[in-house]
Amino acid sequence: MLAALTTLLLCQLAGEVCVRWLQLPVPGPVAGMLLLFCLLLARGGPGDELKTTSQTLLGHLSLLFVPAGTGIVLHLARVGDEWLALLLALVLSTLATLLVTAWTMQWCRRFGGGDA
Amino acid sequence: MSTQPFGEIWVYLSASPLLGLTVTLLAYQAAHALYQRSGAHPLANPVLVAVAILVGLLQLTATSYETYFAGAQFVHFLLGPATVALAVPLYTQFRRVRSLLLPISAGLLAGSATAIASAVLIARLLDASPATQASLAPKSVTTPIAMGIAERIGGLPSLTAVLVICTGVLGAIAGGKVLSLARVHDPAVRGFALGVAAHGIGTARAFQVSEQTGAFAALAMGLNGLLTALLLPAIAGWLVK
Numbered sequence A: 001m002l003a004a005l006t007t008l009l010l011c012q013l014a015g016e017v018c019v020r021w022l023q024l025p026v027p028g029p030v031a032g033m034l035l036l037f038c039l040l041l042a043r044g045g046p047g048d049e050l051k052t053t054s055q056t057l058l059g060h061l062s063l064l065f066v067p068a069g070t071g072i073v074l075h076l077a078r079v080g081d082e083w084l085a086l087l088l089a090l091v092l093s094t095l096a097t098l099l100v101t102a103w104t105m106q107w108c109r110r111f112g113g114g115d116a
Numbered sequence B: 001m002s003t004q005p006f007g008e009i010w011v012y013l014s015a016s017p018l019l020g021l022t023v024t025l026l027a028y029q030a031a032h033a034l035y036q037r038s039g040a041h042p043l044a045n046p047v048l049v050a051v052a053i054l055v056g057l058l059q060l061t062a063t064s065y066e067t068y069f070a071g072a073q074f075v076h077f078l079l080g081p082a083t084v085a086l087a088v089p090l091y092t093q094f095r096r097v098r099s100l101l102l103p104i105s106a107g108l109l110a111g112s113a114t115a116i117a118s119a120v121l122i123a124r125l126l127d128a129s130p131a132t133q134a135s136l137a138p139k140s141v142t143t144p145i146a147m148g149i150a151e152r153i154g155g156l157p158s159l160t161a162v163l164v165i166c167t168g169v170l171g172a173i174a175g176g177k178v179l180s181l182a183r184v185h186d187p188a189v190r191g192f193a194l195g196v197a198a199h200g201i202g203t204a205r206a207f208q209v210s211e212q213t214g215a216f217a218a219l220a221m222g223l224n225g226l227l228t229a230l231l232l233p234a235i236a237g238w239l240v241k
Helices: A002-021 A028-043 A048-059 A061-081 A083-110 B006-014 B017-037 B046-060 B065-077 B079-085 B087-092 B094-099 B101-125 B130-136 B143-152 B157-181 B187-209 B211-239
Strands: none
Touching: A002 A028, A002 A048, A002 B079, A028 B079, A028 B087, A028 B211, A048 A061, A048 B079, A048 B087, A048 B187, A061 A083, A061 B017, A061 B046, A061 B065, A061 B079, A061 B157, A061 B187, A083 B101, A083 B130, A083 B157, A083 B187, B006 B017, B017 B046, B017 B065, B046 B065, B046 B157, B065 B079, B079 B087, B079 B143, B087 B094, B087 B211, B094 B101, B094 B211, B101 B130, B101 B187, B101 B211, B130 B157, B143 B157, B143 B187, B143 B211, B157 B187, B187 B211
């Protein structure tokens, strides 16, 4: 548990350093994810400890969004003024994104890409 | 034995991070219990319910978000290591990912562009202010990336965080049903679409369905985060008006 958490934090730290040093537009944790992925490729897979720890962490992924979501209290006035535009933009755009992504992938596979 | 008046205890507790952290965990567990008792009903989404409970509590006790966040930041911090941990399911599914390289690239490009352009243009049509449009633009990518992008293109990072969460909750609530209605049944495609449209919350939902769905959602979330971070600052100038 402890060693696996340290590995995750080290990857995040290395990611943050890379992003700042090379002035990349991506956030540190995403660079850290890519680093860990390359590490796993090189080592031929995660050990049991890293597997269990990441499953535990990802099993409660929803919880980690709660503090940022509660930040809506800072914007109640703006949301009150522009609620219709926000609501329609969020709902329609999310539906369109789901459908366009899924249909594009299915269309590509029908015309020769990927396994069945 | 003398006891301390409750008012004084409250003054102490409300200034310490302990309370914000504990209340966050309690609200989430209550929301999670409700979700399971409802038979995993999409409207009982645990993020939505937990946020509603916390907003109610903050309003009732007249506590500022800053005070609350001093405690809740310990939970918020774990988003970083959790994002890194997504590499593990990604690795497990890597063979399947490689065999689907073309559909994944095409789906990512089309989905990412749709997410950005449709959100901004709908808001613009309905006369939303430019700051609101810019805050909406990165709504489909995961919170830490979206906040960074919003800041660069003239949006309000904390509003973006909330819009990102709403998008995620919407995707988690409606995604499964919409994809089934659209006759999309392959778990890899379903997961990928959820990840592009609804980032980490969609991914969390996808992991509840199966490991394969979750891994493809995680992949989509990471790739869409990268692509949007590169694409959006370049096109925001003529999209947001």
